[in-house]
Each structure stands twice: as structure tokens, then as C-alpha cells.
Amino acid sequence: MILSRFFLLALVLTTTVFAGSLSFLDIDIAVKTKLESKVQLDYPMISKNDIEANILNKDILSDITPKAVGFTYDIPEKSNVLGRTVIPLKLLDSQGHIIETKQVLSEVKAFTLFHKSKRLVKRGEVIDENDLNSVKLNMANYSKRQLMQKEDIIGKETKSSIAKDTIFGSWMIRDVPTIRQGAMVNLIFSENGLHLKAKGRALDDGFIGGFIRVQSSYKANKIIIGEVLNETNVKVSILN
Structure with missing residues (x-):
């Protein structure tokens, strides 16, 4: 025994x-x-x-x-x-x-299953299921950051171009930004019953709830930090 x-x-x-x-x-x-x-x-x-x-x-x-x-x-x-x-x-x-x-x-x-690219995926492309080829490989030969579910990849965009037959890793992709750098946005100011709106340009990529730098069209040299509300609106604490 x-x-x-x-x-x-x-x-x-x-x-x-x-x-x-x-x-x-x-x-x-x-x-x-x-x-x-x-x-x-x-x-x-x-x-x-x-x-x-x-x-x-x-x-x-x-x-x-x-x-x-x-x-x-x-x-x-x-x-x-x-x-x-x-x-x-x-x-x-x-x-x-x-x-x-x-x-x-x-x-x-x-x-376990890994997911390869079926084709050359260019930088900034959004990945869909048709871009993936699932293969069973020995985990000992790969990084834990390459151990991903399909759901972790589909709908994300590439940070750089990915060659055909490359195994996807978490460092290669990211969420699609809500607002992209260079986009024109509405700057929303609201405080103590005062509501103001102005146009501005995003200086960073941004996601809902996150903060980005924006440049006000009201004063071209003025850079403001604002919170991303949606695809077109950024909440700011000051406009001038």
C-alpha cells in the first residue's frame, strides 16, 4: 500500500x-x-x-x-x-x-487549441472568425499569452500586420477604440446648470470611460483632458 x-x-x-x-x-x-x-x-x-x-x-x-x-x-x-x-x-x-x-x-x-491567422492581416484590421484557423499544439512550445479563446480574438483589431499562419498572442491585438486619434468630436461641458458644447479633435485613441487629450477648435493651442462618453462626445471640465 x-x-x-x-x-x-x-x-x-x-x-x-x-x-x-x-x-x-x-x-x-x-x-x-x-x-x-x-x-x-x-x-x-x-x-x-x-x-x-x-x-x-x-x-x-x-x-x-x-x-x-x-x-x-x-x-x-x-x-x-x-x-x-x-x-x-x-x-x-x-x-x-x-x-x-x-x-x-x-x-x-x-x-490545447491555438488560433492561427489564415491570411495576412494588416495593421488596424478587425478580426472575424473567417480569419482564424484552430490547431491543437503542445503548450510547452508556446507562451501562455498565446493561449486564447476565439472570443478573445474575434472583434479585436491588430496592433501591427500579422503574417499568415501566425499564432495569435494577446500582445498582437487590442479592443477597437471608441474614438480614434484625429477624429473630430464634441467637447461637452456641464456644471452648475451651465451646458456648453464645442468642437475638438482627439489627440489619442480612446475607450468609453477612459481619458484622452483633445484639442479645442475654440482655441487651437489649448489641449484639454476629457472623458470619452461615446463615439462622438468627450466630457471636459473646462473649455477655455
């Missing part, structure tokens, strides 16, 4: 297993199960069936001393176990004392 103890010490997850008569299979199952659980914790959208964890240097565990009845190893809570990782695995005797340490080399693959 295998008994396991788990300890969360600082930012390290320590796993200790006692198996009575220790074998490679005990270690293989325990380490692979823990690695798979770590991936699911870090990437909840990845199914367990799409995770492959293996020990590459199994030969170092072929000559386990009969005195070893348990083992312990640490996986830092903030670590990324995708790809290859060296795990110091300590073999324990019946008293819990360390007999020796084995450097176990693991490899973890986790497959």
Missing part, C-alpha cells in the same frame, strides 16, 4: 510517498500523477486526456536499494513543469532518513 503526505511549505509543494517495498513503478506513477495535476492547476482549460507526463531517464531508477521504502520530492508552486524539468528525488529509509538523491528528468506535454 502506498501512503502519501503532501506539504505546502512557502512556495514549494513537497510530496512524500512510503510504499513499503519501493519500485520504479511506484515512483513513475506518483511523479507523473503529480505533474499532470500541476498542469491542470496551472492550465484549467487543458483536459487531463491531453496531458502526457514521462520520466526520460528511467535507467537511474533501475537499481533502487532495498533499504529504500519511500521517497520525497519538491515541485515549486510557481514553477512551470511543461517541457523538461529536473526533479531531485530523495530516497528514504524506514525512519524517513535520506539514503540518496536521484536527479529525475521529466518531460510534460499538454495539448
